Amino acid sequence: MKLKSLSAIAALLAFASLSHAADDSIYVGLGGQQGIKSIVATLIPLIQADARIKESFADSDMKHVGMRLEEQFCTLSGGPCEYKGEPMAETHGGLKVTNAQFNALTEDLQAAMERNKVPSRIQNKLIAKLAPMQRTIVTR
Amino acid sequence: MHYGIGHATRRIALFLAVTLGAGAALAQTSPDMGKLTATGGVIQVEGAGGGGLVPWALISGYGSRDSWGANAHYTRVTTQDYSLDTYGVAVGFADRVEVSLATQDFRGSLAPLNDLRIKQDIVGVKVKLVGDAVYDQDMLLPQIAVGAMAKRNKGIGGLGVLGVSKVTQLGARDENGVDYYVAATKILLDQSLLLNGTVRLTKANQMGLLGFGGDKGDSYQAKLEVSAAYLINRKLVAGVEYRMKPRNLGADNEKAYYDAFIAWFPTKHVSVTAAYAVLGDITIFNPVRQRGAYLSVQTGF
Numbered sequence: 375m376k377l378k379s380l381s382a383i384a385a386l387l388a389f390a391s392l393s394h395a396a397d398d399s400i401y402v403g404l405g406g407q408q409g410i411k412s413i414v415a416t417l418i419p420l421i422q423a424d425a426r427i428k429e430s431f432a433d434s435d436m437k438h439v440g441m442r443l444e445e446q447f448c449t450l451s452g453g454p455c456e457y458k459g460e461p462m463a464e465t466h467g468g469l470k471v472t473n474a475q476f477n478a479l480t481e482d483l484q485a486a487m488e489r490n491k492v493p494s495r496i497q498n499k500l501i502a503k504l505a506p507m508q509r510t511i512v513t514r
Numbered sequence: 515m516h517y518g519i520g521h522a523t524r525r526i527a528l529f530l531a532v533t534l535g536a537g538a539a540l541a542q543t544s545p546d547m548g549k550l551t552a553t554g555g556v557i558q559v560e561g562a563g564g565g566g567l568v569p570w571a572l573i574s575g576y577g578s579r580d581s582w583g584a585n586a587h588y589t590r591v592t593t594q595d596y597s598l599d600t601y602g603v604a605v606g607f608a609d610r611v612e613v614s615l616a617t618q619d620f621r622g623s624l625a626p627l628n629d630l631r632i633k634q635d636i637v638g639v640k641v642k643l644v645g646d647a648v649y650d651q652d653m654l655l656p657q658i659a660v661g662a663m664a665k666r667n668k669g670i671g672g673l674g675v676l677g678v679s680k681v682t683q684l685g686a687r688d689e690n691g692v693d694y695y696v697a698a699t700k701i702l703l704d705q706s707l708l709l710n711g712t713v714r715l716t717k718a719n720q721m722g723l724l725g726f727g728g729d730k731g732d733s734y735q736a737k738l739e740v741s742a743a744y745l746i747n748r749k750l751v752a753g754v755e756y757r758m759k760p761r762n763l764g765a766d767n768e769k770a771y772y773d774a775f776i777a778w779f780p781t782k783h784v785s786v787t788a789a790y791a792v793l794g795d796i797t798i799f800n801p802v803r804q805r806g807a808y809l810s811v812q813t814g815f
Contacts, residue, residue: 473578473609474548481550484748494747495706501651502703508649514580 400503401453403496404487410453414444417486426478430469450503463510470514480504522692523664529639530613537607540582545815548578551748552779553648553701554606556787557587557812560663560721561602561616562638564697566775566789566808567757568739570710571659571699573642574614575606576782576815582607585814591791593804595624598723602636612661614638620723622672624800629672632681632723638663640697647701647708656700656709663693665722684797685763686725687732691717694734701745708753710741719763720796728762735760743775752776767801769794773808785812 404410418440422428431439448455459465480501487497555572558564563574575583582605589600602616615637622630640661647657667681667689681689695714702709715734717726727733737760743753757771775789789808795801 472546472548472580474546474580477548477550477578494745497748498703498706498745503651505649505703506652508646 398452398454400451400496400499401448404447404451404492404500405490407448407453407455409490409492410444410447410451413447413483413486413490413492414440416489417443417483420482420486421479424478424482427475427482430471430475447500451500462507466511466513471511472514473508473512476508476512522662523690526637526639526662526664526692530637533607533611533613533639537582537605537611537613540607543581545576545583546578546581547576547583547782547815548581549576549583549609550648551782552745552751552777552785554583554585556777556785556810557585557589557602557604557614557616559589559591559598559600559808560618560636560638560665561587561600561604561614562640562661562663563604563606563612563614564712565710565741565743565753565755566773566787566791566810567755567771568710568712568741569638569640569661569663569695569697569714570712570741571640571642571645571657571697572647573606573609573612573640573659574604574814575612577606577609579609583815585812587810587812589787589808589810591793591806591808593791593793593806594802595622595627595800596630596796596804597621597623604638610642612638612640614640618721618723627672627800631671633668633671634722635666635668636663636722645698647699648703651701651703654700656698658696658698660696661694663695664690665693665718665726666690667722667725681719681723681725684724685729685765686719687727687762688717689725691722691726693718693722703745706745708741708743708745708751712739713737714739716760717762718760719766720759720768724763724766724797726762728766729764731760731762749779750776751779765799766797767795769803775808783813783815786810787812 442459562569564570577583584605591598599619604614618634620632642659645655645657693716697712699710737758739757741755773789773791777787787810791808792805
């Protein structure tokens with residue numbers, strides 16, 4: 375019995391150190407899987423109402439877009455997920471996304487995180503992971 | 515040396531003509547307000563995009579690389595015995611080139627300098643060379659820009675009884691001068707920090723309000739200016755700045771400037787910056803450390 379609980383503790387410690395090594399602090403700050411789901415649920419209607427970018431998504435299956443965004447935010451924030459979508463360069467290649475459109479989506483995401491009460495420093499940490507994608511996504 | 519400054523001014527004029535020509539083509543596209551809130555900085559006390567006292571590598575305005583943006587500003591610094599009003603415009607082209615025009619209006623309020631008035635015009639240009647302060651979050655390289663400020667001191671008013679009407683009579687070598695600077699700005703989103711370091715080659719006494727060069731020195735000196743700010747949220751930034759200055763005039767025991775500021779960006783059209791600024795002694799005739807409130811209002815797109 376004692377041995378069992380000891381090994382359970384050891385397993386827990388090992389798991390804790392593993393997850394620490396992966397650093398999921400942003401994921402936790404976003405509210406984990408549930409928080410990310412909620413952020414994306416707020417984000418999608420913001421995108422659809424945003425005159426700057428809504429046309430780019432006019433032909434998109436927004437449910438699919440939402441799932442890919444959830445996966446991506448989860449992966450980038452250090453959460454236990456895997457991005458199953460196509461590489462960013464391929465999904466955006468023909469879209470001729472402008473810098474202003476890239477930033478418009480960033481602003482919508484900031485607004486969505488704000489409405490879900492994500493602290494500003496956590497918001498910035500996620501934006502920090504997304505920002506370098508500008509070089510791949512903005513092709514015009 | 516007069517030739518040197520005239521030459522530099524001509525080069526800046528030529529650069530301005532080329533920039534404005536390219537800008538006119540760009541201006542046919544409508545402003546896109548495409549940059550993220552606050553990422554154009556505010557306008558510093560000499561008219562360039564930056565913080566309160568220090569020019570940064572950021573390009574003023576919200577025009578993305580496909581567009582342009584512009585700002586008008588009014589700034590007032592009030593210390594115990596002086597006030598400084600600065601107003602002007604700054605235009606950013608393609609998030610690459612910034613052109614700024616500003617006028618500084620310096621006044622005394624303490625007798626016998628209560629009628630003192632010094633005006634100065636400043637034309638600035640800045641070009642972003644490498645890096646992007648916002649997107650390059652995965653590398654250490656900051657956004658780096660070079661700039662120049664051509665300044666023309668328009669003389670001294672209110673000292674007529676002493677027969678003084680020009681800064682050269684206070685020991686300055688020149689009424690005109692050009693500052694050159696290189697600025698490096700890095701936004702560390704992961705830490706919610708903005709860091710800036712600027713090195714300025716200058717001969718300016720009190721930014722040029724007391725002229726350029728003097729009895730104690732008349733060569734360009736490299737002076738360091740630094741800023742650090744915390745991004746409280748996307749509409750609120752608070753920070754500190756420190757700006758070293760040359761000491762060319764025997765009549766002016768010039769000190770470094772420093773300030774603590776908070777900038778608020780309620781929308782992309784408006785920003786308000788409030789600060790507490792310490793400007794040090796201004797002339798040996800009034801050896802009191804000047805400090806006080808700094809307030810800047812800016813509007814644009």
